[in-house]
Every structure is written in structure tokens, then in C-alpha cells.
Amino acid sequence: MDYLKGLNESQRVAVENIEGPTMVIAGAGSGKTRVLTMRIAYMIDQGIDPFNIMALTFTNKAAREMTERIGSIVGSGEAKNITMGTFHSVFAKILRMNASRLGYPQNFTIYDTQDTKSLLKDIVKELNLDDKLYKPSMIYGRISTAKNNLISPEDYLANEEVMMEDKSSGRPELGRIYKTYALRCFKAGAMDFDDLLFQTNVLLRDFEDVLHYYQHKFRYILVDEYQDTNYSQYLIIKKLAAVYENICVVGDDAQSIYSFRGANIQNILNFRSDYPDYKLFKLEQNYRSTQVIVEAANSVIARNQDQIKKNVWTANDEGNRIKVIRTLTDNEEGKTVANNIFDLKHSESGDWQRFAILYRTNRQSRSFEEALRKLNVPYKIYGGLSFFQRKEIKDLMAYFRLAANHNDEEALKRVINYPKRGIGKTSWENVLISAGENNVSIWDVISNFGSFNVAIPTATKQKINEFVTMINSFTAEMNKLPAYDLAQTIAKSSGILKELFSEKDKGPEEVERYQNIEELLAGIKEFTVQKTTENESASLADYMIDVALLTDADTDKEDDNNKVTMMTIHSSKGLEFPHVFLVGLEENLFPSQLSISSRTDLEEERRLFYVALTRAEKSCTISYAASRFQFGSLNSCEPSRFISEIDQNYLQFESAHSSGGGRSLGGGFGSTRIGGLNNRPSGFTTRPTGNFKSVKDLSGSAATSNSNENVALKVGYVVQHGTFGKGKITALEGAGEERKATVFFPQVGSKTLLLRFAKLTVIED
DNA sequence: CCAGTACTTAGGTTG
């Protein structure tokens, strides 16, 4: 077991103690991941069946990397049998296998935040509530908190304390919304992120045989980042570990930064009372950072009341002091940091990936993005809108979802009339009403108009029938065709590909959208090939299961390597960089304004600051601006209290302009393909401006003469339109007020126009 | 149905 030789004494003991409840408190940079990896490898070496091991990590990427490393020690065949992943992904899979127990379809959809908010918005509208008072994100927060504390809608409504809270905040209907929302999700065969944990709890609570099965399957349980688990997660683990009590949790209370999503440091303290004979190991030697960084971080975190005392130390070099830079504005901050990175990169050998810019909020990335782009410095941004959240991707995926699960209401709503197929808002609303009245799913209504009374015209019903037939034909292929083939079919026959292709020559954004779809299809192809060579099932449903819980960090690309990283401090957890730039250190930004009134919130911000500092290996630079643009106006800012909380012996103050002079600008340095995930081409969008409008307006209303002309229109006529120019009629439909024409304009593409309004003049017939 | 415009409001972090 050579691999154990590289460990220090406390790491080795933590690795070798594989039986019984174990808690590892691991200081920042103390080799936590290494211990976890080695421990699992060691367990397998000791004859434990990987099938009996469950390891819960914080990101899917971490799980993947750990599986790989374990595989390199014990063989990848063995490593593959470990159940490893995030809480959400591991239990989503378990839920799929047991979905019928809970009355869910095996192919249940996972609603993301967008789906959830959109559904909540609809519900508020349907219940005739004030949407100023009941905002989707606010309701979602409330429901999320409830679910994470295992409060069901019924519990919620029965809980007087909770109901009083809602009443006094002027929102007495939250419970009713929660109940409606839960019911709608259930009817749609959908779970939101919190349901994945909530329903797992239900499953383990109500089905003893299931509980027993998993208790015996997972004889050995490991949980990383334990300080960031919430009550719902805590209880799952507690139940599963109840028989064997081979549970190992690893964490650092000083790095607990997710209380906003229900994480509870108390879970660490509970561990002692839940497993009184637990063993405690502390990893205190930091291998990552310089002495200055370790000590500076220690000096800050010491100010927190709530903490487990530990002594993090390092044998590394002393290192340089932490540079603190003040700039006048946020834009200057961007430039200064970019210049510093540029200078440092060229004064020491090494790649761009050695640098990271960390900030409190996603929107701070802009000034750095601009400044880096000007210097031709390649960068990538994590967070913000991820690939799978983009409209065009969600649209196509909605077809996939619908094919897998007809009841997926959000998916249906998205695509029933996209691309346009003449199924309007009113028809949709009437279908919704009918579904509600008959207490069935929306799909039930639209696939069986004969059985329900729906107030929509026959022509529309016909169109909906065609749509239903199309979706059914996709469903029929779901388990026959490989993912890629079906995805390709859907992209074509749904009309999405055509829709985006026709827009392609409009502008850079349209081109990008088309390319994103191509990228998605390429990704599905890759998936299909890979699964097929591994002799595993490669259906489109399988693909969606794989992809549903991916984040930006998980979808990191190979060719994205040599780039400066920009991300929030939250998403930097677990990562390390030689040079860290910690920006926007201003009161009300970091610490955030929302946190400064409560001690516990402020302490969490301070832990966040601690996490940020301890990402740095060699150097850390802190910056703040004296003024910052916010909501359209320039606001002046105070430097963050956290700067003065650092032991001043570790700081070196510097003003913005004194830094480096000998920088050579331009000269074709940097990469040609700059920018990262969010890179936007900086071209212009040329768009016809309707500047003749005012002249036309003066000509007065010509509505009557218009309608006369319309009667005479026929497919194939060439017509003239005020803004779109000359075009050819490709289709005519509807009658009277509803009569509309689809016209192909070579200049702008195909348009459908309501003839009641559009002024069309026949040029030739 | 389409497109331009007026209005609103954003509190912050994520699977």
C-alpha cells in the first residue's frame, strides 16, 4: 500500500480507521480530498465491496475526479461500482428506481429553478392573488425552506406558528400556494431540486423494505463537506447509517457558507450526540498556502464566536504579504486587476490558469471581463446563465422531456406553440381550466378532447391533435432509437432546427443560438457513442437523467484550460489557485448589506471571506473601489471591515496607479479565441430601423381599404409590407378577424401576420 | 401576429 506513504500521521490515521462513526475536521488545504480518496481505496483494498460504499460529494466533478483517482489505485472496474455523486444526483437515481412507490413515473422530470418559478407565477395568477405580494422567488424560498425542514404542505397549513408568520408578513396564502404547487408538480410527474431530498425522506420513511435494502447496500457511507448539509440531507444519512454506523463525515465548520439553502452547522454538533462513540480526527496542517495566507485567514476567522477551535498551520514558505489595492471606480478596479494579472503572468513563467478572480456576486464579473478582453487575456466565467439554461437549449430539451413524460406541464407550456403552430394563449388557458375542473393533467385533456368539455375551436383542436401525434411518435421511439438519432429527429420534425436556421443570418446572437443547438446535438452524439461502446443503455431518456443535474463546473471543457478563472467565492469552494484576486471588498457588497444586521449572518460572510483567502496558494491580492455603479447611479463605497480584521502585519497597501509600468500592450499576445463560456462576439447588430413610420402614420387609417384587399389574397402572391418590404405569401389561414397570412420576406425571413392589422399591398399575382 | 415602447425593479450565494 504505497499510496499511504505520502500521507502525514493524522491523515493516515483518518484513512485507516474505516469502521464506526468518524468525523474528520479538515482545515482549509489540509488534504481533505486526498484523505477521502485514499480512505475509499484503502477500504476496497481491505476487501470491502465497492457496491457497499456510498460517497457523497459537493459537485459531480469532484465525484468524477475521485472515482478516477480511486480507479487508478484499485482498478477502474472496481471504482465504477461505488455509488458516488452529489446528494441530488445519487438520490435522484434512487428515486427513479423506486418512483412507482411514491406514485411518480420512473421518467419523472426534474424542474429547475426556471420551471419552478414559472409554475409559481401561473399559480399566483390562477388563484387571483396579488403578484406584487407573491413573487415567485420569494415563494420559492419559503417552499424550499419548508421542504428542507421536511415540512409538507399539510404540515405547513397545520403549523400555527408558520401560518402566523405568513399572516403577519401580509402573505396568508403561502400555504395554499405551496399545496397547489406540490399538487401540480405531482400531477406533472415532476420534482424540484428540494423534492429530490424531500421525497427520498418520504421513501425511506414510508417503505421499510426500501429503507432496509439501502441500509444494507450502503454499509459504508462517506459525506464530504458535511458542514453544508441541511436537515433533509442529515436525516437521509442518519437513517441509512442507522444499522451499521459506518459513517464518515468530512468537513470544516469554518467553511460553512450555504446556510441560505438550509445548511446547518448544527449537523456537525449533532454528530457527537447521534454517535456518542464517534472518533474525531483533525487535519490541521495546510499544504496549500504560504504562511502569510494561512495566518491572515486564521486572524480573521478567530473573530467568529461559533466555531470548533483548531490550529491550522503550514510548513510552507512565508510568502509575500497580501496586497490591498484601492481604486476609484469599479471599472478602474477591473483594469487594475487585469493589469496586475498581465504583469504577473509575464514576470513568472506559467499559464493563465494560475489566476483566479473571485467575487461576491455574479454581476461583478463585467468590469473584469471587459478589462481582460482589452488586454487579450483569455478567461472563463463560471455561473450566470449556464448552457442548459439558455432558451434555445431549454426549448429543444422541453421536447425531449415531453416525449419522456407527457405530463410535464412546464415543458408542454414551452413548446406547444413553439415554433408557432397557431395554438394561442386563449386556447392554452381554456385547456388549463378544463384540466383543473376535471382534476386531470393537461396532457389528458389535449390527447382526449372527446372526453372533456374544452372551449376552443375545432380548428385549434385539430392543430393540437397534430402536436400530440407528433409527441407520441417521439415517445414511441424513446426506447428504440439511440439518443442521438432521436434527438436529431426531434430537432427536425419539431421545427426548431428550421426556426433557428432561418434566423441564422440575422445577427451574432442568432448565429450563437444555432451553434448552441448544434453543440447540444454534438454532446448527445458523444454520449450515445460512449454509452454504446460501454454496452450501456443510450436512450434519450438516459441522456436527460445524466444531464439534469449538471452545473457549469461539471461541464468544463478540455480546451478551456489555459484561461483566467472568474467565479463567485461560493463556487470556488474546494478549488485552489496560485494567484487569487479577491475583488469588491466593500461594505454592503462583501459583507453583503443583507447580512450586517445579524451576527450569525455576518459570521457566515466572514467564513465566506475565509474560504476566499484560503483558495490562494502563492499570492492573494485584495481590491476595492471607492465608488461603484449600481442601478444606474454612482455610489460611493467604504472599504470592507474584513480588510481591517486581517492582522495588519500580513497586509501591504498599494494605490492603483503605482503598479507596474513596463507593460507592452497589444502585439498579438494572448489567444485568438478569447473569452470563455459567456463570450459574446463584439460585432454590431444591424437592424432595420422603421424610420418611415411617421410618414405612413400621417396617411391616416386605411383599415377599410385593407380588409377589402385581403379578401383577394392568395398563396403565391407577391406583396409589399411597410417594414418588411417585398415578400411572397406561403400560407393563409383563419377567417374574418382571425385571418392571417404567412409571408416569406427574403430580407427578414418568414413572418405570420394578422391581416386585420398588417398593411399588405399586392404587387403581383 | 409582430415589433416597438413604456414601465418596473433588481436585495445573494446553488443543486
Place this chain on the structure above:
DNA sequence: TAAGTACTGG
């Protein structure tokens, strides 16, 4: 500021 939504006129 910027994005997203609601409204309105053709």
C-alpha cells in the same frame, strides 16, 4: 444600468 414584462398600435 439592464433585463424582463406589459402594453399598444399597425
